[in-house]
Amino acid sequence: MKKQQIILILAFLILGTIIFGRPADAAASYLWSDNFDDGKTLSEKYQDVSTNGMSVSSADALSGKYSLRQTYSQGQVDAGWVVRVDNSGFPDHVFMSWAHKFESGFQGFPPKMARIRYRPRSGPNAWQTRFAVHTWIETNGEVALDVVAPDSSQANSTGWLAIARSGFSFADPANIGRWVNFEMEVKLNTPGKKDGLYRLWIDNKLVIERIGVDLRGNTDYKWNEAMLDTYWNGGSPKVQSRYYDNFIISTERIGSAVSTPAKPEAEIIPAADKDMIEKISSAEAGEVFSQTKTISLSVAAKNIYDKIISAGAAAISAENQARISYFIQNGTKTTQVLGAGERGGVVSSFAAAFSRLPQTAADWQDVIKIGNGRWPAQRSAAAEAQAKNGIFKKIYLRNPDMNNAKDNAAVTVIAYGLRPARRNINSEKQAIIIYKNIYGKNPALALDWNIVRAIAYSGAIR
Numbered sequence: 001m002k003k004q005q006i007i008l009i010l011a012f013l014i015l016g017t018i019i020f021g022r023p024a025d026a027a028a029s030y031l032w033s034d035n036f037d038d039g040k041t042l043s044e045k046y047q048d049v050s051t052n053g054m055s056v057s058s059a060d061a062l063s064g065k066y067s068l069r070q071t072y073s074q075g076q077v078d079a080g081w082v083v084r085v086d087n088s089g090f091p092d093h094v095f096m097s098w099a100h101k102f103e104s105g106f107q108g109f110p111p112k113m114a115r116i117r118y119r120p121r122s123g124p125n126a127w128q129t130r131f132a133v134h135t136w137i138e139t140n141g142e143v144a145l146d147v148v149a150p151d152s153s154q155a156n157s158t159g160w161l162a163i164a165r166s167g168f169s170f171a172d173p174a175n176i177g178r179w180v181n182f183e184m185e186v187k188l189n190t191p192g193k194k195d196g197l198y199r200l201w202i203d204n205k206l207v208i209e210r211i212g213v214d215l216r217g218n219t220d221y222k223w224n225e226a227m228l229d230t231y232w233n234g235g236s237p238k239v240q241s242r243y244y245d246n247f248i249i250s251t252e253r254i255g256s257a258v259s260t261p262a263k264p265e266a267e268i269i270p271a272a273d274k275d276m277i278e279k280i281s282s283a284e285a286g287e288v289f290s291q292t293k294t295i296s297l298s299v300a301a302k303n304i305y306d307k308i309i310s311a312g313a314a315a316i317s318a319e320n321q322a323r324i325s326y327f328i329q330n331g332t333k334t335t336q337v338l339g340a341g342e343r344g345g346v347v348s349s350f351a352a353a354f355s356r357l358p359q360t361a362a363d364w365q366d367v368i369k370i371g372n373g374r375w376p377a378q379r380s381a382a383a384e385a386q387a388k389n390g391i392f393k394k395i396y397l398r399n400p401d402m403n404n405a406k407d408n409a410a411v412t413v414i415a416y417g418l419r420p421a422r423r424n425i426n427s428e429k430q431a432i433i434i435y436k437n438i439y440g441k442n443p444a445l446a447l448d449w450n451i452v453r454a455i456a457y458s459g460a461i462r
């Protein structure tokens, strides 16, 4: 494939996802979606509202400019809520997600957060809860699903099922002052059978799963309330706020493009002496550059090599082919830890940034720097502009602040593919999910993987 073709395809992929990218609230499976940015009042959208400290606010937002804010006064117990009510009944199997943030410095743990419930809202049994799955916060800060189901054959004498704890805690300071994504799944049982279930994901990670559940006993009640609520048994210790955004109810798994790693591993650029980096990378570049004779590659290395050559190059010289082969198969002292696949990836990242495979000793020095999480000496205005103006904004829904170290790291990683000092496979897995949510496809090209790394390691947030 010709260089120009690749650039065109890349440009199309990036442009295409910006123009045709599916907005988060347009999925066909959504029964309800509210980002609080439509200018409508809460009473226009929710059948049951209490604004006891609750309002649509521009003080913070995950999407757009607005979110739902609960500001507690000191000692406040009774607080705001919004409920989507459907008295004809929601489907028996639903997913409900919301993003939530306790502001920085938030103190204490208000027990209530969200619930899915059935209560008749009129008639002789009005307001009696027949079943409810609550996402609540325990007194120690841990998030739990607490389920009341008086018709269930599995309920205790007061009508509750055994509490299900998540292991995720707001006692961890890393979870305060940031948006956290929650998604509940509830499937009602067939009347008379124990075949219901409930699950909870936090930041796209499954943290609670109960299957074989009886929620409605022999009844065929459907659930009718989807609620965000902020009641605080015990009362708030001070004036403070919490926020909700991106409230979605769906018949399919929603997933999330909103989570950020709890503890970003921002070691994209490991601390090391600058002169030492120059000296080592120069020596290693010299070593690679001196390899001009064709070597026979292992099967695995040959596959990696073939991919790079077929993706990358207008014809390159036999010497340059030999250097690439050598680097993939043998590496250098500082790039051995990467493995052959990642070394191939580093060559691809270089090619994506500079629209050519490495040719000179200076190119190889930059390849080695990228592999070590360092800025390359050469710069690509096109790659940086694309990272700053297009890609960063698509991921983080704002412009990067290049004076902010995390934003700067994100842009640099997107533009050049800098490798982290230490890989964190869990962060990368999460980042791949986020990537798929944003782009609607699996990462494939070098640039895609640069984006995944930026999400996983830069620490930049929306």
Ligand SMILES: [Ca+2]
Pocket: 035, 036, 037, 061, 062, 063, 064, 065, 066, 067, 245, 246
């Ligand atoms: Ca919003």
